[in-house]
Amino acid sequence: DGGITQSPKYLFRKEGQNVTLSCEQNLNHDAMYWYRQDPGQGLRLIYYSQIVNDFQKGDIAEGYSVSREKKESFPLTVTSAQKNPTAFYLCASSMGGRKETQYFGPGTRLLVL
Amino acid sequence: QKEVEQDPGPLSVPEGAIVSLNCTYSNSAFQYFMWYRQYSRKGPELLMYTYSSGNKEDGRFTAQVDKSSKYISLFIRDSQPSDSATYLCAMIGGSNYKLTFGKGTLLTVNP
Numbered sequence: 100d101g102g103i104t105q106s107p108k109y110l111f112r113k114e115g116q117n118v119t120l121s122c123e124q125n126l127n128h129d130a131m132y133w134y135r136q137d138p139g140q141g142l143r144l145i146y147y148s149q150i151v152n153d154f155q156k157g158d159i160a161e162g163y164s165v166s167r168e169k170k171e172s173f174p175l176t177v178t179s180a181q182k183n184p185t186a187f188y189l190c191a192s193s194m195g196g197r198k199e200t201q202y203f204g205p206g207t208r209l210l211v212l
Numbered sequence: 213q214k215e216v217e218q219d220p221g222p223l224s225v226p227e228g229a230i231v232s233l234n235c236t237y238s239n240s241a242f243q244y245f246m247w248y249r250q251y252s253r254k255g256p257e258l259l260m261y262t263y264s265s266g267n268k269e270d271g272r273f274t275a276q277v278d279k280s281s282k283y284i285s286l287f288i289r290d291s292q293p294s295d296s297a298t299y300l301c302a303m304i305g306g307s308n309y310k311l312t313f314g315k316g317t318l319l320t321v322n323p
Contacts, residue, residue, distance in 0.1 A: 132311075139220065201258075201302075203255035203256045203257070208253070
């Protein structure tokens with residue numbers, strides 16, 4: 100099956116802890132994205148990567164970090180500097196280029212203990 | 213003024229009704245327009261993708277773009293309870309790769 104997988108489905112973070120969310124795609128897409136979704140806020144872009152070993156900050160990058168060592172993988176780390184991490188995190192991918200449609204994974208819900 | 217405005221609803225209709233969902237935007241650089249459907253606690257799935265002004269039909273769904281008015285619509289004919297979801301408009305264009313989303317409209321179709 101081709102698609103985007105995210106794990107885990109639910110993640111719990113303790114105070115001061117860094118946690119990493121996984122995103123993998125087997126669509127052979129060049130570009131990958133991380134969004135955060137809060138109730139009433141819509142989707143906000145955290146980071147994006149157009150090519151391996153390169154990534155750019157989105158609108159709300161503070162408190163987050165990413166890496167893009169492989170084309171198919173784009174993990175997101177929520178650091179202890181992110182003071183309000185409780186949200187639904189969505190990973191997406193596209194062929195790249197401005198007109199290409201983005202396809203989304205199933206999401207990870209992060210909760211703070 | 214926000215780049216994309218979308219009425220959050222909620223919108224409740226009886227089964228079989230025609231549903232109209234709308235977004236307005238302010239950035240004239242937007243060239244490509246999408247509608248996503250998101251079921252509760254799931255990732256958004258692409259429903260429609262349009263480029264030019266005019267209508268695009270796919271089954272019970274019709275996407276309409278009016279670039280002169282900076283207004284896009286999604287029509288759902290013969291709505292079904294399975295259409296109950298949040299509908300997100302999204303658009304992209306200009307010099308960056310950022311997809312800009314509306315906040316979503318929550319639709320409930322009652323049997």
